[in-house]
Amino acid sequence: MSDFFAKKNIVKQRPTLKYIKTDGANKEQHTHGHPEFIFVVGGSGRFEVNDNQYPIKAGDLIICGKNVSHSEYLFDTPDSEIYHLGFTGTILNGMQEDDIINEPFCIIHTASQFDIIKAYFVALIAEVQSPQISSKVIEEDLMRVLLLSVLRLAVYDMGLMFSQNKAFFEAKDYFDKNYLSITNIEDACKMLGINKFYLTHIFKEQLGMPPIKYLLNKRMEKAKHLLIVTNMSISEISLKCGYADTAYFCRVFKKCENITPLQYRLQSRNNNAPLA
Secondary structure, eight states: OTTGGGSSOSEEEOOEEEEEEOSOOOOSOBOOSSOEEEEEEESEEEEEETTEEEEEETTEEEEEOTTOOEEEEEOOOTTOEEEEEEEEOOEETTSOTTOOSSSSEEEEEOGGGHHHHHHHHHHHHHHHHSOOTTHHHHHHHHHHHHHHHHHHHHHHTIIIIIHHHHHHHHHHHHHHHHTTTOOOHHHHHHHHTOOHHHHHHHHHHHHSSOHHHHHHHHHHHHHHHHHHHOOOOHHHHHHHTTOSOHHHHHHHHHHHHSSOHHHHHHHHHHTTOOOO
């Protein structure tokens, strides 16, 4: 899509609006037989697709492809607001009907274009909710302008945003699957074919923490789970969580939780936690 806007007649067939909703996030996994724009107007939360969760915040716009199982969740705060826009019948130059992007989904950050994109959504909502003379024509024109604006925003930062999101998703998936066996960040970078400083940047950008902190959190969650639901010894749990040195594991655990693994287990037992 690098020369996408250099082509004439980008939109060969105009989109037809199926719905536009402002009734909150849909927490249940669901699919649509058409593409959807999910626009986070206020607040923050997460977007879940293919059993992976991705943080979202005000200004983020998700382009979700057709037949992609997904859900979204916003934290319960006064400023939380999200728009859903479904459309169909779109044919872009060189693409199949209702194929908007080449990926199942992508998350773009509207940044300085936030107010403009929101204005298009608000205008479209007004036409749908209070139809007047020529509302259908205006609705179609607004849909086309909104579609082109979103695509331009995505294509404008294609080299950075799409590759950055893809790199983050791949790295996070690798960490989620291998966090118990990763010995150091350098080896993980080699496996991912990514620069350590860039990996740190995209993790901080997306999760607010460096990859080593994310790895540590994953291991500590695993350790706490095993301490609560099993009778395994501390040394066994240490090995299960990727630490060959039990003493080092205990020091790391206490630094993270302000309590030793044994104390954590005893407190859990006092709370009648079930054992496996």
